Amino acid sequence: MTYRSTKWLILIIPTITIGVWEYIRHTLLLPYLSMEAGNALAPVIVLAVTVTLVRKLFAVLEETRQALERERIGSASLREREQLARELHDGLSQSLFLLSVKLDLLDRADLPENAKRTSEQIRSTVKHIYEDVRQLIDNLRTPVACQDDSLLQSVGRLAAELEESGAMQVELDIEMEGGLLSSKEKVELLAIIREAMFNAQKHAQAERLAVSCRHDAVNGGFVCSVTDNGSGVRPQQMHAAGRYGIRMMRERAEAMGWTFRIESPASVPGENGGNAGTRVEIAARRRTT
Structure with a gap:
């Protein structure tokens, strides 16, 4: 039932109630x-209908x-994200690319050895910043693209992106009912998983x-969990000043009322970092006992 039809x-x-009552009264009940x-009964009948049927319609x-x-709020938020992604792409991303091109020209010049080392350090920094900006743009745009997809389809695209780049093998085990997540919950959960x-x-x-x-x-x-076989995360890394990814994931989860946890043997004092692996877990509890 639409908003307009409900109002009508x-x-x-x-x-209609008064009309039906008057018809029944004059055709059937008038002798009795x-x-x-x-x-006197007319307002009582209207009140009874209002209390039962019209109240439900309200x-x-x-x-x-x-x-x-x-x-409306969700659509406005998605439009703002798309606009921000476009501004980052047209502004900061292109400026970083231009800076990289200029560093290429600088490398071809006859420079002292220390200047070349400095140039290489700047290039490495620019490369990392450029990758961060590109990832931020993808994070902003992905929720817009995944609105009509299931969680499995959305995560599957992320997995395919990683596998196609030759970065890693990704295994998916996603079994969730389609209506379990609202649109906003799906966007926030996907953003955490992507990060x-x-x-x-x-x-x-x-x-x-x-x-x-x-x-x-x-x-x-x-x-939901994301588990890898990488080098692990140490306590000082979890709370370091530059680790915006972990902070973003935690803040997103807490804003939705979810629990967020990172587990890694590397985070346990006395454990060897090695290939400790990391497990990121997001859980939602909607039923109280």
């Missing part, structure tokens, strides 16, 4: 019911209005990655 029903039901009694109208408002996947590639140098998402029937929510 609320308006015409009392009128006096005019005064019929007039509840439907309010739910529809709230859904439309959420959709965890690309962190495993970029910082942990992982070769294998497993993404698991399952419905938690006991708590009425879900549990």
Whole structure:
């Protein structure tokens, strides 16, 4: 039922109720019911219909209005993300690319050895910044592209992107009902999963990655995890000043009321960093006991 049709029903039901009552009274009940009694019953019948049927329509109208408002806010947010991604691409991303080209020209010049080393360090920094900007643009644009896809399809595209680049092997184990997540929850969860996947590639140098998402029937929510076989994460790295990825994932999860946890043997004091691996877990609990 649409918002407009619900409003019209609320308006015409009392009128239809009076019309039906008057017709029944004059055609069937007139020999048995006096005019005064019929007039007295009319507002009672309208009130009864209003309390039962029209009140339910008001509840439907309010739910529809709230859904439309959420959709409007979500659409505005997605448009802002797309605009920000476009500005980053047209501005900062292209400026970094131009700077890289100028560094190429500088490398061809006859420079002292220390200047060449400095140039190479600048090139490395520019490359990392450029990759971060490109990843940020992808993070901003991906939710727009995944609105009509299932979580499996959206994560599958991320996995294919990593595998096609030859970075790592990705295993997916996603079994979640289509209606379990709202549009906003899906966008936020996908952003966290994406960040965890690309962190495993970029910082942990992982070769294998497993993404698991399952419905938690006991708590009425879900549990998602991203597990890699990389170098692991140490405590000082989790809280370091430059680690915006971990902070972003944690803040996104907390804003949605989810729990966020990172587990790694490298984060345990006295453990060897080695190929410790890292497990990022996001869980939602919707049922209280």
